[in-house]
Amino acid sequence: MNDNARLLPWLGSSGQRSYLVTDDGASHLSRLADEMEEAQLQAGAVLLGHAVGILEADKTNAWELRYLSARLTEALRDALRVAESRGERLPRTHDMPPG
Numbered sequence: 001m002n003d004n005a006r007l008l009p010w011l012g013s014s015g016q017r018s019y020l021v022t023d024d025g026a027s028h029l030s031r032l033a034d035e036m037e038e039a040q041l042q043a044g045a046v047l048l049g050h051a052v053g054i055l056e057a058d059k060t061n062a063w064e065l066r067y068l069s070a071r072l073t074e075a076l077r078d079a080l081r082v083a084e085s086r087g088e089r090l091p092r093t094h095d096m097p098p099g
Contacts, residue, residue, distance in 0.1 A: 008020055037086075
């Protein structure tokens with residue numbers, strides 16, 4: 001993959017990984033990807049708060065737990081994609097000037 005390729009926070013139309021290749025980190029699509037990553041992370045944090053409440057409830061049924069598990073799986077998948085994308089954009093240690 002190109003050194004300037006950025007893993008985007010959404011899948012392509014066939015479910016494949018999507019990348020943006022640009023030298024402009026402030027392009028419209030780059031900003032849109034930044035906003036989407038932030039929204040995904042915020043949604044995960046909100047979901048985690050709900051999960052704590054559901055798991056502390058005395059009367060949580062199997063359907064609620066199954067639904068919660070599905071949403072938490074989605075949120076974790078999103079967070080891991082964001083982490084991977086951001087990690088790929090960090091400078092490599094051999095690229096960093098001696099400090």
